[in-house]
Amino acid sequence: MEHPENDSQYLGLAVNSGVAQPPIVNPYLKKRKRKPLPTASELVEGILKGDVTTLSRAVTLVESLAREHYIIAQEVIEKCLPYSGNSRRIGITGVPGAGKSTSIDVFGLHVLREGGKLAVLAIDPSSERTKGSILGDKTRMEKLSMHPDAFIRPSPSAGSLGGVARKTRETIVLCEAAGYNNIFVETVGVGQSETAVHSMVDFFLLIQIAGAGDELQGIKRGIMEMADGIVINKADGDNIGPAQLAQAQFRSALHLFPPTASGWKPEVLTYSGYYELGIPEVWEMIDRYFAFVKKNGYFQEKRKEQARWWMYETIDEQLRKHFYDNPAIRERLAVCEADVLANRRSSFAAAGDVLSQYFKK
Amino acid sequence: MEHPENDSQYLGLAVNSGVAQPPIVNPYLKKRKRKPLPTASELVEGILKGDVTTLSRAVTLVESLAREHYIIAQEVIEKCLPYSGNSRRIGITGVPGAGKSTSIDVFGLHVLREGGKLAVLAIDPSSERTKGSILGDKTRMEKLSMHPDAFIRPSPSAGSLGGVARKTRETIVLCEAAGYNNIFVETVGVGQSETAVHSMVDFFLLIQIAGAGDELQGIKRGIMEMADGIVINKADGDNIGPAQLAQAQFRSALHLFPPTASGWKPEVLTYSGYYELGIPEVWEMIDRYFAFVKKNGYFQEKRKEQARWWMYETIDEQLRKHFYDNPAIRERLAVCEADVLANRRSSFAAAGDVLSQYFKK
Numbered sequence: 001m002e003h004p005e006n007d008s009q010y011l012g013l014a015v016n017s018g019v020a021q022p023p024i025v026n027p028y029l030k031k032r033k034r035k036p037l038p039t040a041s042e043l044v045e046g047i048l049k050g051d052v053t054t055l056s057r058a059v060t061l062v063e064s065l066a067r068e069h070y071i072i073a074q075e076v077i078e079k080c081l082p083y084s085g086n087s088r089r090i091g092i093t094g095v096p097g098a099g100k101s102t103s104i105d106v107f108g109l110h111v112l113r114e115g116g117k118l119a120v121l122a123i124d125p126s127s128e129r130t131k132g133s134i135l136g137d138k139t140r141m142e143k144l145s146m147h148p149d150a151f152i153r154p155s156p157s158a159g160s161l162g163g164v165a166r167k168t169r170e171t172i173v174l175c176e177a178a179g180y181n182n183i184f185v186e187t188v189g190v191g192q193s194e195t196a197v198h199s200m201v202d203f204f205l206l207i208q209i210a211g212a213g214d215e216l217q218g219i220k221r222g223i224m225e226m227a228d229g230i231v232i233n234k235a236d237g238d239n240i241g242p243a244q245l246a247q248a249q250f251r252s253a254l255h256l257f258p259p260t261a262s263g264w265k266p267e268v269l270t271y272s273g274y275y276e277l278g279i280p281e282v283w284e285m286i287d288r289y290f291a292f293v294k295k296n297g298y299f300q301e302k303r304k305e306q307a308r309w310w311m312y313e314t315i316d317e318q319l320r321k322h323f324y325d326n327p328a329i330r331e332r333l334a335v336c337e338a339d340v341l342a343n344r345r346s347s348f349a350a351a352g353d354v355l356s357q358y359f360k361k
Numbered sequence: 362m363e364h365p366e367n368d369s370q371y372l373g374l375a376v377n378s379g380v381a382q383p384p385i386v387n388p389y390l391k392k393r394k395r396k397p398l399p400t401a402s403e404l405v406e407g408i409l410k411g412d413v414t415t416l417s418r419a420v421t422l423v424e425s426l427a428r429e430h431y432i433i434a435q436e437v438i439e440k441c442l443p444y445s446g447n448s449r450r451i452g453i454t455g456v457p458g459a460g461k462s463t464s465i466d467v468f469g470l471h472v473l474r475e476g477g478k479l480a481v482l483a484i485d486p487s488s489e490r491t492k493g494s495i496l497g498d499k500t501r502m503e504k505l506s507m508h509p510d511a512f513i514r515p516s517p518s519a520g521s522l523g524g525v526a527r528k529t530r531e532t533i534v535l536c537e538a539a540g541y542n543n544i545f546v547e548t549v550g551v552g553q554s555e556t557a558v559h560s561m562v563d564f565f566l567l568i569q570i571a572g573a574g575d576e577l578q579g580i581k582r583g584i585m586e587m588a589d590g591i592v593i594n595k596a597d598g599d600n601i602g603p604a605q606l607a608q609a610q611f612r613s614a615l616h617l618f619p620p621t622a623s624g625w626k627p628e629v630l631t632y633s634g635y636y637e638l639g640i641p642e643v644w645e646m647i648d649r650y651f652a653f654v655k656k657n658g659y660f661q662e663k664r665k666e667q668a669r670w671w672m673y674e675t676i677d678e679q680l681r682k683h684f685y686d687n688p689a690i691r692e693r694l695a696v697c698e699a700d701v702l703a704n705r706r707s708s709f710a711a712a713g714d715v716l717s718q719y720f721k722k
Contacts, residue, residue, distance in 0.1 A: 077707050085704065166709055173707065224617070225583055253614040256585070307701045310708035318716050319680045340668045343446065346438050346534065347671035348527055355679050 037068065040075035047080060050117075050179045052151060062170045063156040077170050080177035085303070087176045088290060089183045091197040093223065094207030096188065099233045101140035103207055103273040104184060108144040110279050111182050117149040118182040119175040123168050123193045124155035151180060162317045165196035169310060172200065198226050199306050199313075202299060203289055206230045208250070210242035225257060228266050228289055231282050235270035243270045262298040264289055323358055332357055398429065401436035408441060411478075411540045413512060423531045424517045438531050441538035446664070448537045449651060450544045452558040454584065455568030457549065460594045462501035464568055464634035465545060469505040471640050472543050478510040479543040480536040484529050484554045485516040512541060523678045526557035530671060533561065559587050560667050560674075563660060564650055567591045569611070571603035586618060589627050589650055592643050596631035604631045623659040625650055684719055693718055 038057060046054025061073040092107075094100045108118050120141065144150045156167040172183055185201055187193040198204055206227040224230070230250050235243035250268040260266065267285050271278030293299040323329060336350035345353075399418060407415025422434040453468075455461045469479050481502065505511045517528040533544055546562055548554040559565055567588035585591070591611050596604035611629040621627065628646050632639030654660040684690060697711035706714075 074707075074710055074713075078710060081704055081707060170707065170709065222583055222586055225586070249613065249617055252610065253617045256610055256614045304702050307704070307708050308698060311698065311701050311712045314709050314712035315684070315716060316677070316681060318712070319684055320677060322720065323676070323680055337669060337672065340672050341665050343442055343668070346435075346442060346531065347668050348531065348675050349435055349439060351672045351675035351679070352435075355676060359683065 037072065040072050040079065043072070043076045044079045044177075047076070047174055047178045048083060052178075055151065055174060055178045056153075058174050059153060059171050062174070063167050073170070077173050080173050084173040084176040087172075087181045087183050088203070088286075089172060089185065089201040090286065091185050091187070091194075091201035091204040092207065093187045093194055093197070093205070094233075098207045098209050099273045100186065100207055103231075103233060103271075104186060105141045105144050106273050106276050106279055107282070108141070108150060108182075108184065109147070110283055112147060112149055116181040117151070117179055118144070118147075118184065119151040119153065119172075119180040120144065120184045120186065121153050121168050121171055121175070122155040122186040123161075123165055123197055124188055151175065151178075160317075161193060161196060162313070165193070165200070166310075166314065169200045194223050194226060199309050202293070202302065203228045203286055205286075208232050208246065209234050210239060210246040224253070228260070228262075228264060229282070229285055230254070230266065230268045232268070232270045233273050236272035236275045236277060240270075246270075262293050262302070263296060264292055264298075326358070329354060329358055398433065401433050401440065404433070404437045405440045405538075408437070408535055408539045409444060413539075416512065416535060416539045417514075419535050420514060420532050423535070424528050434531070438534050441534050445534040445537035448533075448542045448544050449564070449647075450533060450546065450562040451647065452546050452548065452555075452562035452565040453568065454548045454555055454558070454566070455594075459568045459570050460634045461547065461568055464592075464594055464632075465547060466502045466505050467634050467637050467640055468643070469502070469511060469543075469545065470508070471644055473508060473510055477542040478512070478540055479505070479508075479545065480512040480514065480533075480541040481505065481545045481547065482514050482529050482532055482536075483516040483547040484522075484526055484558055485549055512536065512539075521678075522554060522557060523674070526554070526561070527671075527675065530561045555584050555587060560670050563654070563663065564589045564647055566647075569593050569607065570595050571600060571607040585614070589621070589623075589625060590643075590646055591615070591627065591629045593629070593631045594634050597633035597636045597638060601631075607631075623654050623663070624657060625653055625659075687719070690715060690719055 038054075043054055043058045043061075047058055058073070058076050061069040061076070064070065064073070092100065092104060094103075104120060108120065112118055141152060145152055153171065156164045168185060172185075175183060183201075185197050187197050194204075204226050206223060206229070208230055210232060232243045232246050232250070247268050247270050254266050254268065257266075269278065269282055269285060271282055273279075290299070293302070324333075332354050336345070336354055339345040340347050340350045399415075404415055404419045404422075408419055419434070419437050422430040422437070425431065425434070453461065453465060455464075465481060469481065473479055502513060506513055514532065517525045529546060533546075536544060544562075546558050548558050555565075565587050567584065567590070569591055571593060593604045593607050593611070608629050608631050615627050615629065618627075630639065630643055630646060632643055634640075651660070654663070685694075693715050697706070697715055700706040701708050701711045
């Protein structure tokens with residue numbers, strides 16, 4: 001399967017393609033055929049047919065920073081919306097070293113055995129496309145990347161977490177419209193990304209490994225409380241004992257947590273991604289979860305709540321951006337922050353000072 | 362000790378006291394002597410002398426919604442700032458039924474035996490002063506309320522959480538300037554208030570009781586991860602066994618949590634507020650904490666971080682308020698939210714719609 005990851009480059013060149021320009025020849029760049037920008041209708045048609053190349057191009061437009069691309073992308077998303085929603089959206093996280101890629105590879109193959117299609121997306125605001133992460137993703141998910149019904153897309157390239165997360169959420173809409181009824185959204189488990197993912201998935205899976213009493217080293221505080229399921233990887237050979245001990249510890253810890261909003265009791269299982277042991281059991285748990293929340297109505301309620309959340313989150317983010325991007329405000333802010341840190345002014349007086357400057361205009 | 366809780370009333374009447382007005386006689390109201398508004402300098406002088414009546418009046422100005430009071434209050438706070446900071450700020454939370462009031466009563470008396478003074482503040486955005494919460498607080502903290510070195514102030518009356526929390530944070534400054542070197546900030550343990558308290562205290566204490574495996578019923582998810590210490594109340598008589606079991610469970614759960622930013626390992630102790638058992642041990646833990654974070658520099662670092670946090674939090678809150686208080690925006694927002702919930706528009710397109718209306722003006 002081809003992932004035309006260079007779309008963004010020729011799309012970037014194509015922006016002014018309607019205007020006659022002298023050719024710019026850069027001997028270090030391979031010559032590219034200029035393709036015209038597709039229309040929203042063309043893209044929607046291709047997406048609804050499940051055409052992977054079209055889907056990829058549309059996702060590239062979603063990820064693009066160019067205004068022209070943004071406008072087309074928004075139109076495509078609006079037109080795909082009525083065809084979206086019909087998937088299981090599963091967030092998967094775990095620290096580096098927990099065997100996340102291998103796990104996603106075998107989880108994905110397991111899911112695809114039931115039929116349907118799978119899209120694997122990622123949120124990692126620190127990623128940079130130019131550093132070859134696609135090649136990385138293909139290598140990391142060896143079997144999935146060869147599978148005709150899997151669509152693997154790395155994290156949108158570096159940007160604000162809000163921006164990166166928004167793009168991933170919009171990409172989910174496009175994938176669902178293209179018939180992907182399983183969506184995995186992967187995060188690295190060490191940053192703020194998990195909250196963003198949590199607000200776009202139905203089920204949140206935390207991958208752990210057994211360790212010497214510091215199983216959660218490196219996992220950000222608060223992530224454990226988001227998990228609908230904790231799975232302990234590398235439960236094979238000599239490691240079965242430690243993995244089972246970790247399982248018992250996590251179970252007892254979860255027991256002390258307050259009940260989840262869904263009424264679901266998070267489960268703890270062990271498995272081995274490498275030896276492919278215990279995989280069906282993990283997916284039976286996830287199936288049980290979906291049956292449970294669809295029956296009690298939480299599934300639908302949460303999706304609505306998430307849609308509302310993203311609307312308000314986007315508004316709040318843009319209000320902040322408009323304020324903090326203002327150079328005069330930034331200058332004043334630096335002075336006020338220094339006063340606050342030196343205890344010369346209260347936090348509230350300093351905030352009031354900058355705000356009055358902002359609203360005066 | 363008198364807490365002149367009626368300050369806000371005569372201060373409210375005094376606003377226009379410089380202007381001759383016909384007397385308004387309401388036969389249902391007791392006649393009050395009109396006092397002129399004190400100046401900021403008068404208030405600061407009284408506060409620095411440790412005069413409780415002046416402190417109370419200043420806090421009432423901080424809590425007032427009147428613009429004139431706000432201006433004086435801000436001046437008082439600025440002038441008190443250089444004299445503030447020299448206290449232990451301790452957040453205390455626990456669900457109703459955990460014996461919080463009795464505990465604060467005995468914890469407070471214990472602290473006062475070491476000398477110094479204690480202020481007990483509260484954050485409860487749902488409280489309403491008119492419902493007699495002051496009388497309630499006095500009854501709840503029977504011994505403390507009689508103590509000459511204790512200053513008990515209930516939560517500012519109902520308002521937004523941000524507003525209520527801001528007032529409590531400003532009150533801390535005034536209390537510290539008045540020589541209160543121990544500040545307790547109490548919350549009810551079931552809402553959003555804990556995050557706000559966490560960002561104004563040095564140590565966060567969670568009061569629990571032993572229960573049939575559901576110790577945290579009612580406690581909001583995430584609160585446990587904020588705690589620097591968990592103390593299990595009602596460890597007396599037949600309840601000692603269950604309390605110790607709960608202690609073991611909490612210890613094992615905390616063990617699975619990622620390390621705290623301070624490097625401090627949260628401790629779990631049992632005590633009995635009613636029978637006054639185990640109280641010194643709880644305070645030895647808190648003393649250990651303060652010694653630890655003062656030595657490794659976290660104490661100072663966290664206070665600076667909190668001051669910065671409140672500045673940005675206030676800015677963000679005011680940016681949102683300015684947006685959401687606009688009637689035209691609210692109207693448009695309602696339409697957009699309905700579209701989003703019905704899956705007719707994406708969250709981002711809807712947000713963009715309302716934002717463009719806001720920034721157009």
